[in-house]
Amino acid sequence: MYNAKAFAAQTQTSPLAPFNFQRRTPGAHDVQIEILYCGVCHTDVHIARNEWHGTTYPCVPGHEIVGRVVKVGAHVKKFKEGDLAGVGCMVDSCRTCESCKENLEQFCDSGATFTYNAPDKISGGMTYGGYSDSVVVDESFVLQIPKHLNLAATAPLLCAGITTYSPLRHYKVGKGQKVGVVGLGGLGHMGVKLAKAFGAHVVVFTTSPSKVADALRLGADEVVNSKNADEMKKHANSFHFILDTVAAQHDINAYFALLKRDGTLTQVGVPAEPLSVQVGSLIFGRKSFTGSLIGGIKETQEMLDFCGEHNITSDIELIPIQKINEAYERLIKSDVKYRFVIDMASLK
Ligand code: NAP
Ligand code: ZN
Ligand code: ZN
Numbered sequence: 539m540y541n542a543k544a545f546a547a548q549t550q551t552s553p554l555a556p557f558n559f560q561r562r563t564p565g566a567h568d569v570q571i572e573i574l575y576c577g578v579c580h581t582d583v584h585i586a587r588n589e590w591h592g593t594t595y596p597c598v599p600g601h602e603i604v605g606r607v608v609k610v611g612a613h614v615k616k617f618k619e620g621d622l623a624g625v626g627c628m629v630d631s632c633r634t635c636e637s638c639k640e641n642l643e644q645f646c647d648s649g650a651t652f653t654y655n656a657p658d659k660i661s662g663g664m665t666y667g668g669y670s671d672s673v674v675v676d677e678s679f680v681l682q683i684p685k686h687l688n689l690a691a692t693a694p695l696l697c698a699g700i701t702t703y704s705p706l707r708h709y710k711v712g713k714g715q716k717v718g719v720v721g722l723g724g725l726g727h728m729g730v731k732l733a734k735a736f737g738a739h740v741v742v743f744t745t746s747p748s749k750v751a752d753a754l755r756l757g758a759d760e761v762v763n764s765k766n767a768d769e770m771k772k773h774a775n776s777f778h779f780i781l782d783t784v785a786a787q788h789d790i791n792a793y794f795a796l797l798k799r800d801g802t803l804t805q806v807g808v809p810a811e812p813l814s815v816q817v818g819s820l821i822f823g824r825k826s827f828t829g830s831l832i833g834g835i836k837e838t839q840e841m842l843d844f845c846g847e848h849n850i851t852s853d854i855e856l857i858p859i860q861k862i863n864e865a866y867e868r869l870i871k872s873d874v875k876y877r878f879v880i881d882m883a884s885l886k
Contacts, residue, residue: 539563543885544670545859546596550588553863554669557596561674562661569617569680570609571625576668577602577694577852578878579724580785581808583866585655589810593655600668601627601653602696604689605882614677622689624681624842625673626696627832629653629665633678641836643679669859671885681839684846691851694724694877695842697832698852702729702781703841704833705804706736709779713737718773718780720764720793722749722756723869725783725806727853727876730756733781735848741773743793746872756853756876770796775823783807794819794827802826852877858884 539560546557564570582599584590603625607617617623630651631643643650651659654667667673683692702725711717717738719729726742733740734757742753743764753761762769773796780793784807793803794816805813805827820827833841845851853876857865865878 542670542672544598546598547586548596564609564611564674566611566613567676568611568674569677570674571605571623572608572672573603573605573882575604575690575693576600576880578865579697594664598666598669599654602693603668604693616677622683624683624696625675627653629675629679641834643834644832687851690879691854693879694852698724698728700833700838700841701806703732705830711736711738711779715778718777721783722753723874724877727756729781730758731850777801791816791819797825799823804828804830806830854879856881
């Protein structure tokens with residue numbers, strides 16, 4: 539074991555503050571990574587504040603991790619000291635169930651080991667995430683990072699990138715399709731960039747008039763103020779696919795009305811309270827309402843390689859870790875352009 543520095547929440551109401559703990563020394567298949575940057579996902583806020591009622595304290599959030607390999611175990615093949623490396627939302631899974639065998643570890647029958655706030659099957663206790671100076675992960679769950687991309691702006695690909703890439707690919711979004719992205723935050727702005735790169739006609743739905751110009755700059759073909767019923771009506775029955783990234787309560791039925799016959803709305807945002815569904819708005823038009831959870835490790839690597847080829851990264855605001863509580867308050871107010879990333883040098 540060795541000492542790791544971090545920021546943790548000690549209770550659901552306390553601000554994140556400095557915290558020291560022990561990480562395992564790397565085993566034969568492990569990679570030890572010095573964390574350079576960690577993105578701030580809205581999930582971190584939900585979990586640090588126990589909004590989903592499953593948090594164990596202390597809680598060290600963070601699952602958009604990029605850094606440099608400082609040590610590798612004897613049997614590690616993919617990485618050597620000095621390499622760039624990334625870790626997303628998972629650090630382990632059973633590897634034998636049907637989902638794991640199909641490279642869908644996020645749906646592991648025994649429950650994937652998430653990067654933080656999950657029972658740690660190796661060291662005991664709970665996993666601690668990326669708001670930390672280092673992490674030790676089995677190489678099967680460590681990603682290769684394209685060398686030429688801005689490293690800090692690559693961190694958010696590890697969650698926001700894969701969470702939007704996976705459903706867009708699963709539903710075969712591409713040329714000739716009209717695709718909506720609801721909410722222009724961390725996930726939403728990656729959804730816009732990726733859907734555009736796949737060739738779709740992209741429409742952003744935002745509640746923030748201050749984001750309209752940015753949405754167009756990020757690649758949207760059209761932007762709709764979702765609070766304006768007339769603007770919404772103009773798009774009735776016209777979408778092949780809508781990706782909803784909203785983290786709070788909102789009227790989902792307004793978006794079902796915008797889907798074409800047989801269209802799909804995939805929910806990736808996770809409001810703490812249930813959303814109310816008017817079944818009529820699905821029945822008329824045989825529409826589908828689905829969910830999607832991050833993506834498997836193989837697909838995450840595919841996404842990183844795709845972003846490398848197409849020079850896609852996140853638009854970020856780099857913060858020292860001492861500003862993390864302020865960043866959370868801003869996320870809650872939708873005041874994010876478009877992902878906070880922690881510069882881990884500030885932890886030293
Ligand atoms: P974020 O950066 O805070 O973005 C969410 C955006 O939703 C906001 O910027 C805002 O965009 C919009 N919004 C917020 N409150 C709203 C409201 N009351 N009504 C309508 N729109 C509202 O959050 P994020 O990091 O992208 O995460 C979004 C959600 O996805 C969170 O719930 C997170 O837990 C979840 N998530 C899920 C997965 C998964 O695998 N399914 C993975 C990662 C995250 P505008 O200003 O444009 O309106
Ligand atoms: Zn996330
Ligand atoms: Zn499994």
